[in-house]
Amino acid sequence: MKSATKLLALSTFVLSFAFTGCSQKQSHMFSSLKDPATTAQLKQFVSEKAAQADAAAKADGQELLPEYKTLFAAAAKGNWWTIQSTFRQLSQRAPQYAHDGTNDERLTGIQWGAVLDTYGAFEAFAGGGDKYCLAFGRDIIKSIPPGSIYFGGTDPGRFLVTALQKSHGDGDPFFTLTQNALADGGYLAYLRSMYGDKIYVPTDEDLGKCFQDYIVDATQRLRTHQLKPGENVMPDANGKMQVRGQVSVMEINGLLAKTIFDKNPDRELFIEVSFPLDWMYPYLEPHGLIMEINRQPPAELSDDIVSQDRDCWTKYLTPMIGGWLNDDTPVSDVTAFVEKVYVRHDFSGFAGDPRFVQNDYACRMFSKLRGSIAGIYVWRLNHAASEAEKQRMAHAADFAFRQALALCPYNPEIVRAYTGFLNKQNRGSDAVLVGKIGRGGTIRRH
Numbered sequence: 001m002k003s004a005t006k007l008l009a010l011s012t013f014v015l016s017f018a019f020t021g022c023s024q025k026q027s028h029m030f031s032s033l034k035d036p037a038t039t040a041q042l043k044q045f046v047s048e049k050a051a052q053a054d055a056a057a058k059a060d061g062q063e064l065l066p067e068y069k070t071l072f073a074a075a076a077k078g079n080w081w082t083i084q085s086t087f088r089q090l091s092q093r094a095p096q097y098a099h100d101g102t103n104d105e106r107l108t109g110i111q112w113g114a115v116l117d118t119y120g121a122f123e124a125f126a127g128g129g130d131k132y133c134l135a136f137g138r139d140i141i142k143s144i145p146p147g148s149i150y151f152g153g154t155d156p157g158r159f160l161v162t163a164l165q166k167s168h169g170d171g172d173p174f175f176t177l178t179q180n181a182l183a184d185g186g187y188l189a190y191l192r193s194m195y196g197d198k199i200y201v202p203t204d205e206d207l208g209k210c211f212q213d214y215i216v217d218a219t220q221r222l223r224t225h226q227l228k229p230g231e232n233v234m235p236d237a238n239g240k241m242q243v244r245g246q247v248s249v250m251e252i253n254g255l256l257a258k259t260i261f262d263k264n265p266d267r268e269l270f271i272e273v274s275f276p277l278d279w280m281y282p283y284l285e286p287h288g289l290i291m292e293i294n295r296q297p298p299a300e301l302s303d304d305i306v307s308q309d310r311d312c313w314t315k316y317l318t319p320m321i322g323g324w325l326n327d328d329t330p331v332s333d334v335t336a337f338v339e340k341v342y343v344r345h346d347f348s349g350f351a352g353d354p355r356f357v358q359n360d361y362a363c364r365m366f367s368k369l370r371g372s373i374a375g376i377y378v379w380r381l382n383h384a385a386s387e388a389e390k391q392r393m394a395h396a397a398d399f400a401f402r403q404a405l406a407l408c409p410y411n412p413e414i415v416r417a418y419t420g421f422l423n424k425q426n427r428g429s430d431a432v433l434v435g436k437i438g439r440g441g442t443i444r445r446h
Contacts, residue, residue: 028077028078028079028080029078029079029080029122029125029126030042030077030078031078032129032130033125033130034130034131035130035134038130038134039078041163041164042075042078042121042122042125042163043076045118045121045162045163045168046072046075046076046118047076048167048168048169049072049114049115049117049118049168049169050072050075050076050114050118052110052114052169052193052194053068053072053110053111053114053115056109056110056111056114056193057111064111065106065111067086067089067090068111068115070082070086071083071086071087071090071115071118071119072115072118074086075118075119075122078122080122080126083118083119083122084119084122084123084126087115087119090107090115093107094107094108094112095107095108096108096181096184108184108185108186109186109189109190110189110190110193112186112190113186113187113190113191114190117159117162117163117168120155120158120159120162121159121160121162121163123155123159124155124156124159124160124163124361127360127361128156128359128361128362128365129355129359129361129362131355132356132359132362132365132366133156133160133362134164136156136160136289136362136365136366137156137160137161137163137164138164139288139289140157140160140161140272140288140289140290141161141164141165141173143270143287143288143289143290144173144174144268144270144290145174145268146173146174147173147174147267147268148174148175148267148268148269148270149174149175149177149199149260149264149267149268149269149270150174150175150176150177150269150270150271150272151177151178151179151257151269151270151271151272152176152177152178152272153178153179153180153271153272153273153274153275154272154274154365154368155365156361156365157272157274157290157365157369158176158178158180158272161176161272162176168194169194170194171194171195171198171199175195175198175199175267177191177195179253179254179256179257179271179274179277180250180253180274180275181253182202182207182252182253182256182257182260183207183210183211183249183252183253183256185204185207188201188202188203188204188207199260199264199267200259200260200263200264201260202256202259202260202263206256206259207256210252210255210256210259211243211252213255214243214248214251214252214255215233215241215243218231218233218241218243218248218251219233219241222234228247229247230245230246230247231245231247231248231251232244232245232247232248233248246275250275250277253277254277254278254279254280257277257280258279261293265295268292269292269293270287270290270291270292270293271284271290271291271293272289272290272291272369272372273291273372273375274368276375280293281376281379282297282383283295283296283297284376285298285301285305285376286301286305286306286308286309286312286373286376288312289312289316289366289369290369291372291373291376300380300384300389301376301377301380301393301396303392306392306396309373309396309400310327310396310399313370313373313400313403314326314403316366317403317406317407318352319352319353320352320353320356320357320366320407321337321341321352321353321356321357321406321407322350322351322352323351324337324351325337325402325403325406327395327399329402330430331402331422331427331430331433331434332430332433334402334405334406335433335434335436335437337406338405338406338409338437341357342357342409342410363407363408363411364408364411366407366408367404367405367407367408367411367414368404368408368411368413368414370400370403370404370407371400371401371404371411371413371414371417373400374397374400374401374404374417374418374421375417377393377394377396377397377400378393378397378417378421380393381393381394381397394425397421398421398425401414401417401418401421402418404418405418405434405437409437410437415434415435415437418434419431419434419435422434
């Protein structure tokens with residue numbers, strides 16, 4: 001089991017770091033934040049994480065690593081340049097990342113978890129700025145009932161919620177974790193140190209079992225040529241099955257997330273998706289910016305749920321890109337908007353916020369959420385029992401995709417998914433319009 005844990009830690013791709021690059025690189029971040037309450041919140045968060053890491057070091061009879069001390073001290077002052085440069089140095093030794101250096105096994109577990117959450121929060125604010133990062137994090141927090149379990153998948157979905165809730169360490173108002181790192185035994189130790197006496201967190205034994213269960217299943221599918229695209233499972237020279245790549249590791253993460261779901265039957269669960277987990281789809285329904293994981297799979301998503309989702313996102317998008325996009329807006333109007341605003345940077349008659357469409361990070365994080373909800377509707381479409389239900393889900397998916405595209409037309413995930421959807425709907429001309437966005441490379445980002 002220990003070898004399995006090590007293998008998973010070494011092979012895990014940290015999928016939450018999906019948003020590379022930062023549009024705003026302030027040396028001292030606190031001076032750029034307009035809301036003093038946000039500065040106070042971040043300082044409190046850093047203090048909590050630094051104390052958590054220090055306590056973990058002392059429990060192991062150690063001192064905090066000098067680089068950890070440097071990063072926490074810089075974070076307490078809002079010194080983004082030092083935070084970033086220190087973390088980059090650490091990532092060149094951390095077992096969780098691909099690099100050419102020697103793995104430093106000290107960069108795992110509770111201390112590392114506190115460092116990573118601290119860095120992730122500041123990276124999000126450096127990339128997205130305070131206005132939309134605060135809206136994103138606070139609106140998700142407001143939507144989740146106290147005492148729930150929340151899976152945050154992308155960078156902002158994980159780190160902004162972690163930093164902006166009352167206390168991540170205390171699970172106040174809810175318990176925040178990421179589904180993307182569950183296959184890392186060090187991350188599970190970090191979660192157990194915070195939440196182990198409040199909710200069920202998978203044990204090392206659970207990790208070993210999920211790993212073995214996946215190996216058995218994947219081996220059978222390998223023999224019948226049924227592995228998923230990107231799933232990398234093969235025997236080594238000694239005949240022992242080896243797991244590599246993000247698709248395979250996310251399959252194991254999915255089994256561990258299912259363990260959390262099953263072992264915490266009295267908790268409500270919510271998720272912000274970065275990488276789809278197949279078992280969840282029957283249980284999911286839109287919940288504001290994110291999704292709720294129902295305890296029992298609903299037979300269908302009701303008209304009320306679909307209507308609430310449409311109204312929620314229409315209201316949310318209006319200040320960002322204007323209120324022009326509705327149920328009846330054709331794809332040609334969406335691509336014309338993209339050409340005018342994102343390609344030519346022509347804001348004449350634009351009723352949204354130019355600062356939003358010029359902010360890569362903010363565009364990506366909201367587009368990702370809307371595209372994930374479109375994915376729920378596509379799954380429902382593919383499993384619908386009647387033609388009427390298929391049409392209803394197709395309509396809901398199409399609207400969500402159009403909104404996701406308008407939010408971030410240079411998001412290749414959205415372009416691929418929407419183009420594929422349109423082709424399956426026999427809407428080739430619309431698929432060509434959307435595909436040109438992905439192939440043209442003409443959008444000049446800020």
